[in-house]
Amino acid sequence: MPRESIWLRPVPTSGIGRPAEWSREQITASAIAVADADGLAAVTMRRVATELGTGAASLYRHLATRGDLLDLMIDHAFGEYEPAPDTGDWRADLVADHLQRLRYLRSRPWLLDAVLDRPPLGPNVVRLVERTLARLATHPASGSAKMETIGVLTGMVQTYAQNERPGTGVLDEDFIAAQAAILMCAVDDGTHPHLAAALSGPGSGTGESADDRLARILRLVLDGLLPEP
Amino acid sequence: MPRESIWLRPVPTSGIGRPAEWSREQITASAIAVADADGLAAVTMRRVATELGTGAASLYRHLATRGDLLDLMIDHAFGEYEPAPDTGDWRADLVADHLQRLRYLRSRPWLLDAVLDRPPLGPNVVRLVERTLARLATHPASGSAKMETIGVLTGMVQTYAQNERPGTGVLDEDFIAAQAAILMCAVDDGTHPHLAAALSGPGSGTGESADDRLARILRLVLDGLLPEP
DNA sequence: CCTCTTTGCGATCGACGATCGCAAATAAGG
DNA sequence: CCTTATTTGCGATCGTCGATCGCAAAGAGG
Numbered sequence: 001m002p003r004e005s006i007w008l009r010p011v012p013t014s015g016i017g018r019p020a021e022w023s024r025e026q027i028t029a030s031a032i033a034v035a036d037a038d039g040l041a042a043v044t045m046r047r048v049a050t051e052l053g054t055g056a057a058s059l060y061r062h063l064a065t066r067g068d069l070l071d072l073m074i075d076h077a078f079g080e081y082e083p084a085p086d087t088g089d090w091r092a093d094l095v096a097d098h099l100q101r102l103r104y105l106r107s108r109p110w111l112l113d114a115v116l117d118r119p120p121l122g123p124n125v126v127r128l129v130e131r132t133l134a135r136l137a138t139h140p141a142s143g144s145a146k147m148e149t150i151g152v153l154t155g156m157v158q159t160y161a162q163n164e165r166p167g168t169g170v171l172d173e174d175f176i177a178a179q180a181a182i183l184m185c186a187v188d189d190g191t192h193p194h195l196a197a198a199l200s201g202p203g204s205g206t207g208e209s210a211d212d213r214l215a216r217i218l219r220l221v222l223d224g225l226l227p228e229p
Numbered sequence: 230m231p232r233e234s235i236w237l238r239p240v241p242t243s244g245i246g247r248p249a250e251w252s253r254e255q256i257t258a259s260a261i262a263v264a265d266a267d268g269l270a271a272v273t274m275r276r277v278a279t280e281l282g283t284g285a286a287s288l289y290r291h292l293a294t295r296g297d298l299l300d301l302m303i304d305h306a307f308g309e310y311e312p313a314p315d316t317g318d319w320r321a322d323l324v325a326d327h328l329q330r331l332r333y334l335r336s337r338p339w340l341l342d343a344v345l346d347r348p349p350l351g352p353n354v355v356r357l358v359e360r361t362l363a364r365l366a367t368h369p370a371s372g373s374a375k376m377e378t379i380g381v382l383t384g385m386v387q388t389y390a391q392n393e394r395p396g397t398g399v400l401d402e403d404f405i406a407a408q409a410a411i412l413m414c415a416v417d418d419g420t421h422p423h424l425a426a427a428l429s430g431p432g433s434g435t436g437e438s439a440d441d442r443l444a445r446i447l448r449l450v451l452d453g454l455l456p457e458p
Numbered sequence: 459c460c461t462c463t464t465t466g467c468g469a470t471c472g473a474c475g476a477t478c479g480c481a482a483a484t485a486a487g488g
Numbered sequence: 489c490c491t492t493a494t495t496t497g498c499g500a501t502c503g504t505c506g507a508t509c510g511c512a513a514a515g516a517g518g
Contacts, residue, residue, distance in 0.1 A: 019465080046505080056467085056506085118397075130423055143433065144435075155389075274474080285476090287496080
């Protein structure tokens, strides 16, 4: 049974009975305020309700589950995302836009946490897909090829953001340092010769920034998925 | 502060004092049995302990947190993963191996849940990276380029598995059907012309299997990341 | 004013991760 | 063999979580 999306259960605007004191938008805003301040884990029904000056049970008049709240937060956040400007060079624009998304995810760590366990498909996400398709309008590839490309690029940005995340990401310096024992053991004891070579080879210590690195990878992947016509 | 990896806190083999009745391996096996039967959410300290015939508090003599248990489960699962055989064609082998990983993730839904919130870096994961690097040994690309490629392919397989997951994946048929209202609204009302074109264009309804689809995408991405020398 | 419908929300339930403190079990020293 | 040091087993418990229930409160229609 698929999860029942909140987008299919529109707010009941009966007009009859006691009028609601809060809207989904207000609840969403409070939840995002909590997440911005203390991370997604701090977004509990109690905390959001307190922020709103009410009790936790009240929220369930507007949301069926906490997951609904996360869906609303995610879509609201993507609604505030400002895509990179359109310059006419679709390849450069796509790369620039996805770099912008990486920075957006960095600035809102809770958003990455949220999308990682709730693949988003709200109206604002659909709008972003439409926007990206518009940039590719003149490309001769099929619609499904373009959709696949969008899915791959989106996924790559999220994966990259997760892997560079301080504290848990496998690309995080401190994390790597903390794992030096096992990695170096693996490298030093000679049982992983290729890994040792890859980690000590050229390009491992270059000064390339995380952004430049992702941009380069995105360009390479785009070369494969949507070759220049 | 980076998370304290369990791999850096090896089991204390003091020899002195009361001997332990269970090992990390036994606990891990019980946890995996629970996850196989009822999913990752069912892997609670109480449930695993019950499966082991003991109390929940006992587990904390062997693990610091539930996260440690997940790390052990993940690495154990990757330890049982059998890579696709080596045929000498590195490109085809890489694609075949990652298809195999997709099937592996499908057969163990809890493993996907686990890796999505705990980027794995245990010994068996390192071993798989080494194995993949070995397949690329003769390729002239730099070590860091190969590492990036591995990261991208691994991430793509996970993302693909998540997106095709029944119930929550955006590629799942039932999920799409349940979201028909919003998607179709978006398509029909003329505000998303490119999306409408992409969804109705050629290639949308082809009989290509999910496996074939991922294989084709992986090949295209590989063309970009590791061009034929 | 009375009724009907809807919302607000304190009280509460069951389950969770984690901790504490003591009993039990073993190895070393004499 | 007994004592002491050290480690493990684990029942009891704490604080927090998502979610539910039942009733009071607040409008709208007659």
